[in-house]
Amino acid sequence: MPRSPANSTLGPLLHKLTQKLGDQQAKNELRWMVDHVRTKLTHPAAHPTIHKAARVWRDQPADKAERMRLTQVQWAWLRQAVRDRAHDKPLQYILGKQAFGRATIFTRPPVLIPRWETEEWVLRLARMIGDSGEKALRVVDMCSGSGCVALALKLELGGLVDVLGVDVSEAAVALALENRKANHAGGVRFKRLDLASREACAELTKEGPWDMIVANPPYVTPQEYVELDPSVRDWEDKRALVPDSDDPMGFIRRLAELASEVSCHTLPSCLPRLVVEIGGSHQVEATQQAMHDNGLNATEVWKDMAGTDRVVLGYSKPK
Numbered sequence: 251m252p253r254s255p256a257n258s259t260l261g262p263l264l265h266k267l268t269q270k271l272g273d274q275q276a277k278n279e280l281r282w283m284v285d286h287v288r289t290k291l292t293h294p295a296a297h298p299t300i301h302k303a304a305r306v307w308r309d310q311p312a313d314k315a316e317r318m319r320l321t322q323v324q325w326a327w328l329r330q331a332v333r334d335r336a337h338d339k340p341l342q343y344i345l346g347k348q349a350f351g352r353a354t355i356f357t358r359p360p361v362l363i364p365r366w367e368t369e370e371w372v373l374r375l376a377r378m379i380g381d382s383g384e385k386a387l388r389v390v391d392m393c394s395g396s397g398c399v400a401l402a403l404k405l406e407l408g409g410l411v412d413v414l415g416v417d418v419s420e421a422a423v424a425l426a427l428e429n430r431k432a433n434h435a436g437g438v439r440f441k442r443l444d445l446a447s448r449e450a451c452a453e454l455t456k457e458g459p460w461d462m463i464v465a466n467p468p469y470v471t472p473q474e475y476v477e478l479d480p481s482v483r484d485w486e487d488k489r490a491l492v493p494d495s496d497d498p499m500g501f502i503r504r505l506a507e508l509a510s511e512v513s514c515h516t517l518p519s520c521l522p523r524l525v526v527e528i529g530g531s532h533q534v535e536a537t538q539q540a541m542h543d544n545g546l547n548a549t550e551v552w553k554d555m556a557g558t559d560r561v562v563l564g565y566s567k568p569k
């Protein structure tokens with residue numbers, strides 16, 4: 251069977267990706283890249299890095315670009331994207347965005363790429379809040395990163411929630427602010443704050459009191475970190491994964507202490523006061539203990555779609 255010109259042009263790119271990702275994943279990712287380049291990069295000015303890539307690839311024959319009806323600039327982007335992917339750059343950084351609930355989150359290294367596990371519990375929590383009948387809830391998203399959690403809650407719940415996201419990373423806060431603008435979620439605030447610092451409690455109290463604290467904290471140990479895939483280790487901020495203290499449970503305890511100091515106590519007992527994402531069942535007991543030690547007398551664990559213990563919710567129930 252004669253090969254189509256389009257396939258013969260894409261062939262080397264697919265081959266390179268297949269070596270890295272295997273057959274099916276390579277096909278999927280190349281298709282997403284082509285879709286992206288077709289819909290987004292219709293003009294050379296659409297993306298500044300394209301010009302750089304175009305210079306790298308300018309010697310490529312123009313007729314190849316013709317075959318896919320892509321401009322040479324688009325071809326240059328595609329080749330660069332495949333090269334980056336072969337060097338473990340996550341696809342979400344290449345495409346520059348990731349859906350998260352109703353939000354479209356722009357992604358940029360080294361700010362953590364939003365994960366499906368997080369999206370899952372955030373949407374479940376939003377449904378829980380919506381069903382509770384509460385009319386006004388003040389929420390802090392501790393460790394807000396790209397802003398995905400704060401923005402998804404706002405887009406799901408609208409005027410029902412007032413959300414503040416805090417993060418130690420300047421790059422993360424800058425990206426969260428861009429994401430706020432892109433998602434027209436003007437009411438959500440983001441600020442830089444080191445939750446391990448002495449000032450954290452005073453800063454949050456100044457803006458409080460808060461009804462609910464949610465967090466996807468760094469919960470990876472240094473030992474687990476060295477085992478992570480290079481696409482994570484080489485591209486995403488280590489601080490987003492491993493806390494500065496190297497002690498994930500110490501950091502979660504700190505969040506529970508902060509939560510107890512800055513929370514008000516008017517929330518109905520059907521809603522959690524503190525919601526913390528964890529790495530799995532090995533962190534459940536210590537997280538529950540941290541919550542109990544800080545005045546939350548009931549806890550619940552949510553599993554993710556893969557069956558892993560993913561979130562611990564702490565409540566204050568009437569005795």
Ligand SMILES: C[S@@+](CC[C@H](N)C(=O)[O-])C[C@H]1O[C@@H](n2cnc3c(N)ncnc32)[C@H](O)[C@@H]1O
Binds near residue numbers: 397399416419444
């Ligand atoms: C696992 S990421 C979560 C990001 C985002 N919420 C998400 O779900 O994609 C953890 C975040 O915690 C932030 N972080 C780490 N240490 C912190 C600290 N001491 N104070 C505040 N934020 C911190 C990191 O910068 C990172 O953005």
